[in-house]
Amino acid sequence: MARTETWRVAFLLVPLLAGAAAFAVDAPTNEVKIENFTFAPEAITVLAGTKVTWVNRDDIPHTVTAQDHSFRSKALDTNDSFSFTFEKPGEYAYFCSIHPKMVGKIIVKAP
Amino acid sequence: MNGSDHGEPLQDDDDGVSRRGFLRCMTWAGTGVLWMANDGLPRSVGLSSALAATAPKPTGLTFLQISDSHIGFDRPPNTDVLATLREAVAKIKTLPVKPSFMIHTGDISHLSKEKEFDDANQLIREVGLPVFYVPGEHDVLDDEQGKLYRDRYGKGTKGAGWYSFDQHGIHFIGLVNVVDLKAGGLGNLGEEQLKWLEDDVRGLSASTPIVVFAHIPLWSLYPEWGWGTDDGARALSFLKRFGSVTVLNGHIHQIMQKVEGNVAFHTARATAFPQPAPGTAPGPGPMQVPAGELRKYLGVAHVNFVPGNKHLAIIDTPLA
Numbered sequence: 129m130a131r132t133e134t135w136r137v138a139f140l141l142v143p144l145l146a147g148a149a150a151f152a153v154d155a156p157t158n159e160v161k162i163e164n165f166t167f168a169p170e171a172i173t174v175l176a177g178t179k180v181t182w183v184n185r186d187d188i189p190h191t192v193t194a195q196d197h198s199f200r201s202k203a204l205d206t207n208d209s210f211s212f213t214f215e216k217p218g219e220y221a222y223f224c225s226i227h228p229k230m231v232g233k234i235i236v237k238a239p
Numbered sequence: 240m241n242g243s244d245h246g247e248p249l250q251d252d253d254d255g256v257s258r259r260g261f262l263r264c265m266t267w268a269g270t271g272v273l274w275m276a277n278d279g280l281p282r283s284v285g286l287s288s289a290l291a292a293t294a295p296k297p298t299g300l301t302f303l304q305i306s307d308s309h310i311g312f313d314r315p316p317n318t319d320v321l322a323t324l325r326e327a328v329a330k331i332k333t334l335p336v337k338p339s340f341m342i343h344t345g346d347i348s349h350l351s352k353e354k355e356f357d358d359a360n361q362l363i364r365e366v367g368l369p370v371f372y373v374p375g376e377h378d379v380l381d382d383e384q385g386k387l388y389r390d391r392y393g394k395g396t397k398g399a400g401w402y403s404f405d406q407h408g409i410h411f412i413g414l415v416n417v418v419d420l421k422a423g424g425l426g427n428l429g430e431e432q433l434k435w436l437e438d439d440v441r442g443l444s445a446s447t448p449i450v451v452f453a454h455i456p457l458w459s460l461y462p463e464w465g466w467g468t469d470d471g472a473r474a475l476s477f478l479k480r481f482g483s484v485t486v487l488n489g490h491i492h493q494i495m496q497k498v499e500g501n502v503a504f505h506t507a508r509a510t511a512f513p514q515p516a517p518g519t520a521p522g523p524g525p526m527q528v529p530a531g532e533l534r535k536y537l538g539v540a541h542v543n544f545v546p547g548n549k550h551l552a553i554i555d556t557p558l559a
């Protein structure tokens with residue numbers, strides 16, 4: 129799948145950029161793993177301007193959907209990813225629109 | 240747990256349901272459920288027993304339930320969901336009494352793709368019966384949340400695809416509880432559909448047997464895994480006055496059954512892959528089983544209705 133490959137490349141770049149720029153948030157906190165019908169970690173804190181990537185490690189598709197609809201992924205099949213860059217500080221609550229019991233939060237701080 | 244165990248139909252006792260039959264039903268794993276409406280409350284029997292001489296002889300309406308085909312899924316424990324659907328179809332075609340129609344309780348596809356719906360239709364069409372569908376959450380994953388599904392299956396339906404029809408004196412209601420889900424919640428019917436339901440049953444006499452079918456269980460089966468419907472109780476409140484209500488669901492890929500007053504709840508097996516029993520795994524993803532065992536966990540259901548009986552008879556039949 130072309131889309132998956134593209135995301136994988138983007139994903140590999142994240143740790144490199146983090147290493148190069150001293151002010152960057154640690155790379156691992158930019159990734160949210162979707163596993164066993166949960167977002168892990170359920171809440172992360174990032175600086176404004178950070179790109180957050182979700183990767184689906186389940187055998188079942190999930191989505192990443194902001195409660196305020198400010199971002200929304202397509203259905204992510206196994207190993208598909210979705211990224212979104214948070215420009216404005218604030219708290220962004222999101223859930224899986226297919227399995228709404230799955231909820232998470234991104235806390236964005238001013239740099 | 241083998242096919243011959245399923246030969247005995249559920250027997251009525253004082254509270255209308257056999258404890259032994261109930262437990263037996265809970266241990267089945269499988270493919271299809273044969274619903275037999277003998278008197279308003281359904282009893283389920285596996286397809287294999289429906290095929291066996293010991294099966295109750297259907298004398299009224301008989302219809303079939305299949306569920307959770309997940310065409311497009313290609314991972315363990317089932318890398319060929321078309322093959323298992325094909326086997327379910329073959330089993331249905333060999334039934335001695337031809338059912339009047341089928342219902343499919345959703346998750347026809349895995350990712351709501353045209354080709355997945357096409358492939359499913361091509362196989363299901365071979366049964367040669369009318370099929371009544373409701374969508375599962377996997378059927379409404381397109382950008383327009385179910386437009387593809389509604390274009391194919393939604394003719395004559397309302398809203399996200401709900402409808403009702405009458406067959407053999409039974410009022411059938413197909414509900415949609417997989418769209419517009421709320422963060423932190425469960426399955427959802429929504430105000431518009433609830434209002435429609437209330438109106439839909441208003442003019443019916445209380446002696447009309449009711450069969451409701453929807454993808455996600457309407458009862459709180461295991462909310463921790465999302466196995467329930469937030470406003471399911473409100474839907475059921477409109478059906479309280481009816482003497483016989485049967486609720487048929489899919490979604491959980493295993494048989495669960497309970498009876499509460501006049502309402503019998505039943506979930507069918509998938510034709511694609513099993514899921515773990517509530518709380519027995521970290522999450523409700525596909526349950527891994529040995530390749531040789533898979534077909535014991537898949538199946539269809541067969542339902543028989545005989546006027547005058549309170550309960551419909553349901554036969555759950557595993558693929559193997």
Ligand SMILES: [Cu+2]
Nearest residue numbers: 190224226227
């Ligand atoms: Cu999900």
